[in-house]
Amino acid sequence: MNRREFLARGAAGVLALSPSLATSLRGFRLASSAPWLLVPMDDAQSDHLKAYGLTFRMLERGGRAEWFLNYRSGSFLLPADDAITRDAALNGITVEPLEDSRLVDIRGEIQGGNMDAVPLEKVPKVAVYAPPNAAPWDDAVTMALNYAGIRFEKVWDPEVLGSKLKTYDWLHLHHEDFTGQYSKFFLNYAGSPWLVDMVNSNRAMARQMGYPSVPAEKRAVAVAIANYVQRGGFLFAMCTATETLDLALAADKVDIAASYADGTPMDADASQRMRWDEALAFQGATLELNPTIPVYSDIDGHQVNSPDRRQPLGSFSLFNFSAKIDPVATMLVQNHRQVIPDFYGLTTSFTRKTLKPSVTVLADEPGAPWVKYIHGEHGEGTWTFFGGHDPEDPQHQIGDVPTDLSLHPHSPGYRLILNNVLFPAAKKKELKT
Amino acid sequence: MSHGWWLGVALLLPLAPRPLAAQQDSAMSRAFELERRGNYSQAVEAYRAILAARPADASALLGLERALTPLGREGDILPQVRAALAVLKPSPTSGAVFGVALRAWAAAGLPDSLRPVAERWAAMAPGDETPYREWGAAALGQRDRAGAREAYARAREQLHRSDALAPEVAQLNFADGDFAASLREWLPAIRRVSGYRTSAVSMLSQAPDSLHPELLSQLSHERDLAARRLEADLRARWGDPQGALESLQDALPADTALAVEALRGLADQLRTVPGRDGRAALGRILEQIADRTREPERSRTRLEAARAYTAAGQRDAARRMLTGIADDRSAPGTIAAGASSTLVQVLIGEGKLDEAARRLAEHRNEMGADEYAPLERRLVQAYLQAGDLARADSLLTGDSTVDGLALAGRLHLYRGDIAGAIERFKAAGPFAGDREEATERTGLLALLQPIEADTVPALGQALLALARGDTSHAVAGLDKVGGDLPADKGGAEVHLLAGRLAAAAGKPSDAERMFKAAAVPSAPGTAPAAELALAELLLDQRRPAEAVAQLEHLILTYPSSALVPQARRRLDEARGAVPQT
DSSP states (O other), X not given: OOHHHHHHHHHHHHHTSOHHHHHHTTTOOOSOOOSEEEEOOSTTOSOHHHHHHHHHHHHHTTOOEEEEETSTTTEEEEEOOHHHHHHHHHHTOOOEEEOHHHHHHHHHHHHHTTOEEEEXXXXXXXXXXXXXXXXXXXXXXXXXXXXXXOOOEEEOHHHHHTTGGGGOSEEEEOSOOXXXXXXXXXXXXXXXXXXXXXXXXXXXXXXXXXXXXXXXHHHHHHHHHHHHHHTTOEEEEETHHHHHHXXXXXXXXXXXXXXXXXSSOOOTTHHHHOOGGGSSSBOSOOBOOOTTSOOOBTTOSSOTTOTTTOOOOOEEEEOOXXXXXXXXXXXXXXXXXSEEEOOOOSSOOEEGGGBOTTOEEEEEOTTSSEEEEEEEEETTEEEEEEOSSOTTOTTOOTTXXXXXXXXXXXXXXXXXXXXXXXXGGBOOOOOOO | OOHHHHHHHHHHGGGSOOOHHHHHHHHHHHHHHHHHTTOHHHHHHHHHHHHHHOTTOHHHHHHHHHHHHHHTOGGGGHHHHHHHHHHOOSOTTHHHHHHHHHHHHXXXXXXXXXXXXXXXXXXXXXXOSHHHHHHHHHHHHTTOHHHHHHHHHHXXXXXXXXXXXXXXXXXXXXXXXXXHHHHHHXXXXXXXXXXXXXXXXXXXXXXXXXXXXXXXXXXXXXXXXXXXXXXXXXXXXXXXXXXXXXXXXXXXXXXXXXHHHHHHHHHHHHTTOOSHHHHHHHHHHHHHHHHTSOTTHHHHHHHHHHHHHHHTTOHHHHHHHHHHHHHOTTSOHHHHHHHHHHHHHHHHHTTOHHHHHHHHHHTGGGSOHHHHHHHHHHHHHHHHHHTOHXXXXXXXXXXXXXXXXXXXXXXHHHTTBHHHHHHHHHHHGGGSSOHHHHHHHHHXXXXXXXXXXXXXXXXXXXXXXXXXXXXXXXXXXHHHHHHHSOGGGTHHHHHHHHHHHHHHTTOHHHHHHHHHHHOOTTOTTTHHHHHHHHHHHHHHTTOHHHHHHHHHHHXXXXXXXXXHHHHHHHHHHHHTXXXXX
């Protein structure tokens, strides 16, 4: 597509907007006639999180964009049209008009440094795996998508076990327990209304899907998700979904669920019988056999819910990749901060000793035996795991007030989540590593 | 004798042995100094050295106990305690030694050893409760309630007094959660020593609500003043100030001093009781105290009673108190002035403005300027609110203070004199009155300044209606004025105010129309605020789509308005991008 086509498509997007737009635009005019808009993602940006939504919506309208990796902390280049300028003004997003001559200079700068320009041309279809009764403010990704204004659909077990998953480009896993043990809260929070709801809805779903127990049904869901990645899907998981997904996948013919979940105790030799070749990221982990301790295994480095094992929070550092050689890893770590305060989740981090050798570490806590943010390939697709529950609620307790992202528009932790949402929009290039 | 011999004697004198008592005093001082410096280990050794020479030295034994405690070695005192008891003879300090012994046995976990020590002590001090009290305290120190109860029972048996150690038993019953038994013990304790009433009330008032009837019934069987006072205090603590008053009323003794003491005790309790009932009861108690006391106490108490009645909303009673003081020639001048001041406030509150003005004029000479001027301004304000602008004007004449100018501004405003009001509001500046008044005045200035006409009587009448609390007429008046004035010459601002008042008064359709009238491009200073107000109204009306369109219009049309961040926040909420706050 040449530049003329690019602009024509942008204009078509504007025309498709509602007639009311014309009225509301009466007092609003482009500040400049420059053909491009640069969305800076360094400290000049007034709302980093909504900038992703701006780019996403532009793709939705059929436009194209470019992601300038490592240029001003991962800026976006968008065509200058009224719709984008209006969108930016409404959402308080900083955009800078850019003349062709200046764009040539920037491209030269990108060519000469550890930077790259990645075309964004396909709007990814986004799905969030969450139970129907999940509160919208209980999941960091849902909050980020809502705040940025990125459209998504919710899926749960029927969609995953059916055939709908293949219609999505990107799937995020809500903090689900794929071992089917209700986050191992069953004994400690017995009688809590939210837990009763969780148990009832999961049992009903297992029965509906024809499985003998919740752990059996959740493992089937985990396998379906792994197959989705195998066929080319993009998977992003946070918190306990990371660890339990792999535990469920590796538990082939191994009972790793406590008796309250499936009526039989865990296999005493479960750790030895796990089939780690079926897992995405982890290997050789030792499982926690005590059903009263809300810990699954030694994959998690912080063990937040075990008072005698709990590790304090530090901060994690993003790795610096070669933008031209490793654009995928580079995209996933675009940020205006390189060191980010850590935050707890039921699974907070991943111990180095349990990582498969093929895993790419995107961020770690230097000197600590754990890493925070990892990525890898599985068949035709990729997966990314990010430890912790909510980047702006480091301690996150059950019943905490929801995080209001309008108070954290520059959150570097949430930026990492949104990097993942936009990364499937990138035009695939043959990777050199 | 040569000089050399004398020198030899002088040199030898310091080496001569000092008297034994002086040496012991010095050792005691040294031990105490070590303890004071926090050098407990050495202090322990120093005290032990003294006790080796004088095993029953109570000061040294107490010092050793103190020094061992921070080291966590309380049990190490046992050898010294045994040695002391072995040689102990009756003396004024023998009680201290027994006390240390009781605590030492208790700390050592030897409760069976407490009783012999206490009984040996009791034999030396016949009729004294102290040995048993210390025995009980030592047991309680080890959380041994049964041991303490045994000590108190033994005391009653040996002393042949059923009320012996009643306060201690009462506290023990309280600790066991037995409030009825605790009350049974507190009553005799209070009868013997009235000072125990505070502790009794403090503990018994913690009884759960379900036990209140039982405890009050128990008290109702007792007819004496101690029981009545306890009942009154408890009723006050339990939120029944009227009942408290009645409990005490019937039992007040004829003796004035005793009656006043009882009334004051209840007044102290009632001062902590919130709410109008509590204030009313306090007023009545204070009035009764005043009736039983002489000047200057009487006027001071009446003044306090008046304040309590005022807080209770009983203006007649307050006025009765205040009039009494103000008209009492024997009342001290400062109290009379204070009473007059409070009386004027009460009269203003009752709307008796002319009487308030008369009282104020009468007592002008007794009041300082700092007291008089605020009262006068309050009266002016009341006249303004009553719509009597002429009376307000006459009182304000000659008042050139900033507060006076601020009031004069309102007077001119209510008369429709826009230019005069602006001039006086500006002269009053930002410091007249409290922060709320200053902010409101600034808002009025913003409303008036775009208006070009010097006089707009209809606006004055509408704002006067608003000041008098007549929102309905105020909104109608402002709506009409807003329509008569050009939008860019004050019309938009007046419509915005009218819309806000209509929204607050629960008339959303009127408010919507008025906000729309204010949100016009010809009034760019007012339009963003009107659009935001309109959007918030639409959100309240559960019309989020219209609210979103309005907010988007605001942000895009007035991008440099200071209200844009607030509008973006509302937009996020309306879209569900952030949780509702």
